[in-house]
Amino acid sequence: MxxxxxxxxxxxxxxxxxxxxxxxxxxxxxxxxxxxxxxxxxxxxxxxxxxxxxxxxxxxxxxxxxxxxxxxxxxxxxxxxxxxxxxxxxxxxxxxxxxxxxxxxxxxxxxxxxxxxxxxxxxxFPHHSQHARARELVEAGTIGEPRFFQAAFTVPRRPDTDIRYRADLGGGALWDVGVYPVRAALFALGEDLRVAGAVAVRDTEWDVDTGGAALLHTPSGVSAQLAFGLDDAYRSVYTYAGSRGRLTVEPAFTPPADHIPSLRLERGGEITEVRLAAEDQVARAVAAFVAAVRGGVAPDVAVLRQAALLEAIATRAAVAARP
Ligand SMILES: NC(=O)c1ccc[n+]([C@@H]2O[C@H](COP(=O)([O-])OP(=O)(O)OC[C@H]3O[C@@H](n4cnc5c(N)ncnc54)[C@H](OP(=O)(O)O)[C@@H]3O)[C@@H](O)[C@H]2O)c1
Structure with missing residues (x-):
């Protein structure tokens, strides 16, 4: 071909x-x-x-x-x-x-x-199989009953001229980095997530949000606590917390191609590292695009749910000013 x-x-x-x-x-x-x-x-x-x-x-x-x-x-x-x-x-x-x-x-x-x-x-990041492996471990009961999910993607401040600080170009932390914890929560907890509340932090220097947080939940009360920011120390992590333990994936969203993933499982004071093979998520995403073109693969339904949740977070967020 x-x-x-x-x-x-x-x-x-x-x-x-x-x-x-x-x-x-x-x-x-x-x-x-x-x-x-x-x-x-x-x-x-x-x-x-x-x-x-x-x-x-x-x-x-x-x-x-x-x-x-x-x-x-x-x-x-x-x-x-x-x-x-x-x-x-x-x-x-x-x-x-x-x-x-x-x-x-x-x-x-x-x-x-x-x-x-x-x-x-x-x-x-969804193209990296560390996320499917983490979810399998949770579904297999390794941390007991899922209780809550926490995810953060925060990055250091960029130059003042960056597109992310321009309201007229759709800037802001939610659209730039908030996408990741929201997508991770959908992957971890499923499509029935709803938004309970959110905070948008506005910097007085720019007319965009430079950080924020959101609380989401499933119908059965498993919550997702999400944080995102454009003026922070770097964090790229999520944790499933359950009735008997927790499982952490870090770095979650931007692992380099040669990174050997190590999922951290904590149960009753005991820590186990589940090591996986390195994967190049960029190459895998490119291959998936080619496959979508050739195979007529339908768009991922998560894209629309993610858009609905981002819109709900944007419209419902309490706005706080950072001096
Ligand atoms: N998927 C990921 O992991 C990931 C990671 C980082 C960034 N991104 C995304 O990639 C996109 C670009 O991010 P970036 O950091 O690479 O930004 P960037 O370097 O500023 O690039 C943006 C490009 O957009 C074009 N552009 C068109 N109209 C513009 C305008 N009015 N002002 C400024 N640029 C304009 C420019 O290309 P020309 O001047 O050459 O036409 C410019 O090079 C964003 O959507 C960002 O969210 C994705």
């Missing part, structure tokens, strides 16, 4: 650091073009990968030698360019979140379905 011809929209830092190397390493992908608002920028990145440079994102969507696009734009631009790409007949791998409302997310998923195109949200 010929490789999927892929174009990248925007010379994003994350695309340069993680996704372009993974696309280039995948035999099923042929990098076709890099498109940028700035032609010289597109040229220098395209040259590094021996592909074409295009000026403007529309040029990639109108290009017959492009089957699929990767969209690593600021969050507030995702929905527009995902829609344009689908309308142009391209398969789409888009950065998280697909859109900043549940309704828009549902519309985009419907559009992809009716056009017979793959639409995949680029949340990488």
């Amino acid at each position: 010929p490789p999927l011809r892929l174009a990248v929209l925007g010379c994003a830092d994350f695309a340069r650091r993680r996704m372009l190397p993974a696309f280039a390493a995948c035999d099923d992908i042929a990098l076709s073009a890099v498109a940028s608002r700035d032609h010289a920028r597109a040229r220098s990145l395209a040259d590094a990968y021996g592909c074409r440079a295009l000026h403007g994102y529309t040029a990639a969507l109108e290009d017959d030698d492009v089957d699929a696009v990767y969209i690593p734009l600021p969050a507030g631009l995702h929905a527009h360019w995902v829609r344009e790409a689908l309308l142009a007949g391209k398969h789409v791998l888009a950065e998280k979140p697909l859109a900043t409302t549940r309704a828009e997310t549902a519309d985009l998923l419907d559009l992809a379905r009716t056009r017979g195109l793959a639409l995949v949200e680029n949340v990488l």
Whole structure:
């Protein structure tokens, strides 16, 4: 089967650091073009990968030698360019979140379905099998009855000019890093999660939330306590707490490809480390995208539930100001 011809929209830092190397390493992908608002920028990145440079994102969507696009734009631009790409007949791998409302997310998923195109949200961590292994251990009763789940994804402050601090570009901690603990809670506790309450911390310097927390629960009262932030010490962790013990996965969301996972099981004062094989979650996510395009795999239902929960957290959060 010929490789999927892929174009990248925007010379994003994350695309340069993680996704372009993974696309280039995948035999099923042929990098076709890099498109940028700035032609010289597109040229220098395209040259590094021996592909074409295009000026403007529309040029990639109108290009017959492009089957699929990767969209690593600021969050507030995702929905527009995902829609344009689908309308142009391209398969789409888009950065998280697909859109900043549940309704828009549902519309985009419907559009992809009716056009017979793959639409995949680029949340990488679920592609690492350490999470399925952790859930299996919990389901096997290793920590007794599940009582609550705690997850945190917090990262250090970025330069003031970063897209994450721009309200007009869909910035803010919830859309950028809050996605991860919410997705982890869905994976751990299932789709019936509801939002009980939330806090959004607003920095007086920026018109966006720079951190927050949310309390969710299942109908049977298992709670999920989630934290996220853009001006914090680095944390990337979750814990299942049960009636007889707890299980922790750390680092949970961004383990490097050579990281040997070690799940930490604590029971009655005894600690057991469950070691697993290293996995490259970026390579696995890229392979899953190719499989979605080729196999006509339906979008992950978690994407829509995640969008609904993020919207509920955003609308219900009590706002606190950080001086
Ligand atoms: N899945 C993951 O693990 C992960 C990790 C990190 C980041 N991300 C996501 O990747 C995306 C990019 O993040 P990043 O940190 O790489 O950001 P970035 O370096 O600032 O890149 C954003 C790109 O968007 C384009 N753009 C279009 N309109 C823009 C505007 N008005 N202002 C600024 N840039 C604009 C620019 O490309 P041109 O100027 O070349 O057109 C720019 O290079 C975000 O959606 C982020 O959430 C995902």
